[in-house]
Amino acid sequence: xxxxxxxxxxxxxxxxxxxxxxxxxxxxxxxxxxxxxxxxxxxxxxxxxxxxxxxxxxxxxxxxxxxxxxxxxxxxxxxxxxxxxxxxxxxxxxxxxxxxxxxxxxxxxxxxxxxxxxxxxxxxxxxxxxxxxxxxxxxxxxxxxxxxxxxxxxxxxxxxxxxxxxxxxxxxxxxxxxxxxxxxxxxxxxxxxxxxxxxxxxxxxxxxxxxxxxxxxxxxxxxxxxxxxxxxxxxxxxxxxxxxxxxxxxxxxxxxxxxxxxxxxxxxxxxxxxxxxxxxxxxxxxxxxx
Amino acid sequence: xxxxxxxxxxxxxxxxxxxxxxxxxxxxxxxxxxxxxxxxxxxxxxxxxxxxxxxxxxxxxxxxxxxxxxxxxxxxxxxxxxxxxxxxxxxxxxxxxxxxxxxxxxxxxxxxxxxxxxxxxxxxxxxxxxxxxxxxxxxxxxxxxxxxxxxxxxxxxxxxxxxxxxxxxxxxxxxxxxxxxxxxxxxxxxxxxxxxxxxxxxxxxxxxxxxxxxxxxxxxxxxxxxxxxxxxxxxxxxxxxxxxxxxxxxxxxxxxxxxxxxxxxxxxxxxxxxxxxxxxxxxxxxxxxxxxxxxxxxxxxxxxxxxxxxxxxxxxxxxxxxxxxxxxxxxxxxxxxxxxxxxxxxxxx
Numbered sequence: 001x002x003x004x005x006x007x008x009x010x011x012x013x014x015x016x017x018x019x020x021x022x023x024x025x026x027x028x029x030x031x032x033x034x035x036x037x038x039x040x041x042x043x044x045x046x047x048x049x050x051x052x053x054x055x056x057x058x059x060x061x062x063x064x065x066x067x068x069x070x071x072x073x074x075x076x077x078x079x080x081x082x083x084x085x086x087x088x089x090x091x092x093x094x095x096x097x098x099x100x101x102x103x104x105x106x107x108x109x110x111x112x113x114x115x116x117x118x119x120x121x122x123x124x125x126x127x128x129x130x131x132x133x134x135x136x137x138x139x140x141x142x143x144x145x146x147x148x149x150x151x152x153x154x155x156x157x158x159x160x161x162x163x164x165x166x167x168x169x170x171x172x173x174x175x176x177x178x179x180x181x182x183x184x185x186x187x188x189x190x191x192x193x194x195x196x197x198x199x200x201x202x203x204x205x206x207x208x209x210x211x212x213x214x215x216x217x218x219x220x221x222x223x224x225x226x227x228x229x230x231x232x233x234x235x236x237x238x239x240x241x242x243x244x245x246x247x248x249x250x251x252x253x254x255x256x257x258x259x260x261x262x263x264x265x266x267x268x269x270x271x272x273x274x275x276x277x278x279x280x281x282x283x284x285x286x287x288x289x290x
Numbered sequence: 291x292x293x294x295x296x297x298x299x300x301x302x303x304x305x306x307x308x309x310x311x312x313x314x315x316x317x318x319x320x321x322x323x324x325x326x327x328x329x330x331x332x333x334x335x336x337x338x339x340x341x342x343x344x345x346x347x348x349x350x351x352x353x354x355x356x357x358x359x360x361x362x363x364x365x366x367x368x369x370x371x372x373x374x375x376x377x378x379x380x381x382x383x384x385x386x387x388x389x390x391x392x393x394x395x396x397x398x399x400x401x402x403x404x405x406x407x408x409x410x411x412x413x414x415x416x417x418x419x420x421x422x423x424x425x426x427x428x429x430x431x432x433x434x435x436x437x438x439x440x441x442x443x444x445x446x447x448x449x450x451x452x453x454x455x456x457x458x459x460x461x462x463x464x465x466x467x468x469x470x471x472x473x474x475x476x477x478x479x480x481x482x483x484x485x486x487x488x489x490x491x492x493x494x495x496x497x498x499x500x501x502x503x504x505x506x507x508x509x510x511x512x513x514x515x516x517x518x519x520x521x522x523x524x525x526x527x528x529x530x531x532x533x534x535x536x537x538x539x540x541x542x543x544x545x546x547x548x549x550x551x552x553x554x555x556x557x558x559x560x561x562x563x564x565x566x567x568x569x570x571x572x573x574x575x576x577x578x579x580x581x582x583x584x585x586x587x588x589x590x591x592x593x594x595x596x597x598x599x600x601x602x603x604x605x606x607x608x609x610x611x612x613x614x615x616x617x618x619x620x621x622x623x624x625x626x627x628x629x630x631x632x633x634x635x636x637x638x639x
Contacts (some may be wrong), residue, residue, distance in 0.1 A: 035416045086602055092416045093362050094601055097557065100550050101597025108590040222545065224427045227420040235417065261435050268428035272409055275421065279412045 005136050007257045008250065012141035013211075015249020016149030017043075017204045017227020018243045021222070022229045023156060024200030026241035029230075031172045031186065031193040033092050034084060037099035039201050040223025041106040046072055046205020047214045048110055051119040061124050061210065065148075067198040068206045076198025088190070103223075110216040123210035145207050152203065153242050158221050160238065170238070221264075225252075228271045244282060266286060320606060325569070334576070336463040337535060340470065342575045344532040347477045347557040349567030351524035356553070357562030359483045359517045361411075362419045364549050365426025368406070368526055371398040371543030373431055373526030374441055374533035378449040381534060387454045391592050392530035399526025400519050402429070407518035411511050414500070415565030423546060430544040446539040454577055463535070470531045477527045482564060484520055493517055547590070554597050560607025 010142035021043055022103040028036050036042075049068045059067060083102065087094040099247030122128075127141045160166035171179035172186045179186055212218060229248050248267055274281060330339040348370055355361045370389050377395030381388055406425045413421055440446060451458040451466060458466045487492055495503045496510050504510050533539045542548060555574050559566025574593070581589045600607070606614060 035420065050454070083602070085600065093419065094605070096362075096416055096419060097553065098601045100553075101594045101601065104547070104550070104590040104594030104597065106594075108588050108589055108594065112588060112591075220546075221427075224423060228424045231413075231420055231424065264431045265435075266426055268424050268431075271421075271424055275409050275412055 002136050003257075005036075007253045009138050009142055009146065011250035011253030012246055013072065013145045016251055017222075017245075018229050018248050019153060019245030020149055020204040020207070021201045022226055022241035022245045023153065023238065023262070024197035024204075025226055026235070026238050027169065027200075028194055028197035028232075030238070030251075031169060032084070032088060032095075034088070034095040034099070035092060035098055035227075035235075036197065037223060038079075038102045038106065039099075039226060040219030041160055041199075042072060042076070042104045042198050042201035042219070043096035043205040043208070043222055044110065044174065044216065044219035045075070045106065045210070046202030047209045047218060048114065048119065048205075048216075049202070050206045050209040051121050051214050055119075055206055061206070064206050064209070065203070067263055069203045072202030073195040073199040075202075076195035078192055079198070080194040084194065085190070093255045105129060106202070107216050107220070114216065116215065116217075118215050119212035121214060122208045123286075128208070141210060146210065148207065152200075156200075157238075160264075170209055225267060226237065228267050230281075231271050232274050233279055234281025237281065237283035240281055240283030292625035302538065310481060315381055319565070323565075324475075326406050327475065330383065331464050334363055336467045337580075338575065338579050340463065340467050340535040341532065341579075342571050343474045344528045344535065345552070345555060345575055346568040346571035347481075347528035347531075348475045349559065349571055350481045350564050351480055351521045351528065352519045352552050353515055353556050353561065353567055354481055354484060354493075356526070356556055358490060358497065359493045359514060361414065361518070361520070362416075362513065362553070363410075363422045363521070364419045364546070364553065365406070365422035365424070365429075365553055366522070367544050367546060367548035368426040368429035369522040369525040370529035370532075370548060370552070371404055371433065371539070371541075371545075372402050372530035373399040374435060374539045374543045377530035378446045378533045378539045379439070381449050381452065382446070383453055385450070386633060387452050388450075388470070389453075389505050390532045392473055392527060392534065395530035395533070398527070400520045400523040403519045403522030404515070404587060407515040407522075411514040423549065426544075426549055430541075430546070433541060433544045440539075440541075443541060445541055449533055449537045449539065451534055451537065460539060466535060473527060476544075477524045478564070478568075481524055485564065486515075489513075489516075550597075551593065554600070555595060556607075557605075558596065558600050558607055560610030560613070563607070563609040563613060566607050566609030573608075 017018065021039060025036060025039050028039075044125055046068050049071060050061070050064040052062075052066055053067065079102070083098060084095055084190055089099060110241040123141055127144050129140055130137050131140045131143060157165075160170050168179070168184050168186075170191060171182070171184060172189060208214075208218070225248065229244045233242075233244030248270070251266055251270055252263055259266070278284075307372035327343065330342065334342070348366070352363065352366055371489050373392075375395075376398040377391045379390075380386060380391040380394045384391075392575065406422065408419045410418055410425065434442060437443075453466075453469050458469065466503075485493070492503065492508055492513055495506075496508070496513055500510055504522065529543065532543075551574065556567055556572035557570070558573065559570030577596075578589055581592060604611070
């Protein structure tokens with residue numbers, strides 16, 4: 001029983017990264033119609049920035065959780081203004097290919113600057129070690145990651161459902177034509193929303209810094225699992241992205257515990273099953289399926 | 291969601307149909323292409339020449355889907371690398387002539403493609419790209435984990451080159467080129483036949499207007515699956531020759547960067563133009579070879595930048611641009627009263 005709980009927390013912690021990043025991917029796709037291949041590279045930049053900030057300025061994880069997403073927001077705005085914006089009116093595949101090219105460039109640049117071996121990172125002392133919860137011993141940091149990520153997801157959900165900005169973004173995400181017809185200027189939200197999505201990917205990277213090996217390649221596999229996540233959750237759905245993120249984290253953790261060889265493959269098997277049963281994804285709408 | 295992947299190509303396609311009457315330029319092109327293919331190992335290092343032709347067939351096979359069916363597969367490394375491994379294994383374990391091993395690899399690629407295609411065609415556009423990418427990654431993990439068979443990270447070493455009783459050793463890459471060239475040329479001819487057949491016309495119809503093709507009674511999903519499997523088979527043919535040529539199969543052949551590289555080659559050459567794949571392969575392989583031997587380093591940095599620039603500024607690709615200019619010019623010359631062909635504002639955006 002304890003072992004199962006242990007794996008569940010591990011899975012939810014791993015799922016936290018997927019949920020946060022997939023949330024960013026879903027918001028960007030919703031408002032811009034862009035499937036951002038560079039999302040994994042942005043996640044990697046978040047982790048690298050965290051390590052570099054600690055090394056050069058002595059910024060602890062707590063500060064990085066604030067500073068890095070802000071930096072990534074600015075970076076996202078620059079990328080949108082310089083590159084993505086020129087292809088918005090064309091087929092979404094062009095931006096997919098553009099962000100693929102951007103990924104190659106970003107990963108290679110980081111590789112040349114910091115080498116291929118991992119950068120070191122130690123979490124703050126308070127997050128190290130384990131915590132005993134009624135007989136179940138859990139790694140402190142994983143618990144923190146899970147709670148932090150859930151908090152952010154709830155905050156984003158409140159932002160989306162309780163504020164006017166959220167209402168506009170949601171309308172643009174779920175019914176873009178109708179939103180335009182109602183006089184909402186979707187175009188004005190394009191740049192900040194892209195920055196916001198990139199910031200979420202960066203935030204996932206900050207959380208990953210003490211947890212995963214910080215290398216230039218860390219986003220490569222991550223972004224493909226993210227795509228599986230959004231296919232499972234339904235690409236047009238914000239709730240779907242978060243739910244599927246945690247689900248994939250759980251599948252990965254239990255897979256690693258009971259069938260380590262097939263852990264990664266299981267995620268794609270799950271995706272295949274979802275496509276067979278519900279092509280639009282768990283929370284997607286049928287009309288968005290084709 | 292947009293139905294046709296690359297709206298520009300439908301226009302160039304129309305041009306090609308118009309120009310179809312004049313077959314003289316086609317024969318000139320074919321002869322020139324054949325002469326160039328035969329002369330290539332004299333001009334560049336023979337293994338590099340082999341890479342160029344193999345990548346060219348890979349790009350052409352991808353273009354059956356991307357340019358002619360309107361489907362961007364981002365997981366074609368699975369068929370390229372999958373066939374490379376199977377070809378390598380057959381050649382290593384059974385000592386058959388390499389063309390037999392290559393055909394075995396191509397058949398494996400088609401068998402592998404069938405379930406992937408069946409699942410992927412349930413989505414189109416950007417979803418199709420993501421789903422094929424994910425399945426490609428699944429195959430990568432199988433190749434990575436099944437190290438007893440594939441050698442895992444070390445790759446498959448020492449693939450022999452039996453050619454009907456002759457053993458073409460490493461140093462004889464020059465002769466191997468001529469032994470393997472017919473296989474790849476046959477693959478290119480098959481691709482040409484596929485896209486210019488009535489079946490190919492249906493694919494173009496599906497690309498340009500899927501609901502209309504469906505309304506005309508075509509089983510759109512079935513056509514897409516067949517196109518996918520044929521494309522995977524030709525990809526496998528190219529991957530198998532590549533594996534034999536190197537005498538070695540690396541895990542890189544299954545990575546998504548390989549899937550991306552072939553998309554770049556197709557895009558750079560010109561989507562929906564089979565000749566473009568050949569030109570694109572020529573440029574990209576030579577560039578990669580030059581960078582590998584120079585001190586510049588960072589192949590991905592250059593490839594990525596080329597990718598960004600092509601997508602932003604040069605979406606028609608090299609061959610696509612040349613053909614567009616040529617057709618615009620020749621049509622303007624033959625009939626000045628006709629409406630201008632260049633009614634394609636998206637082209638140079």
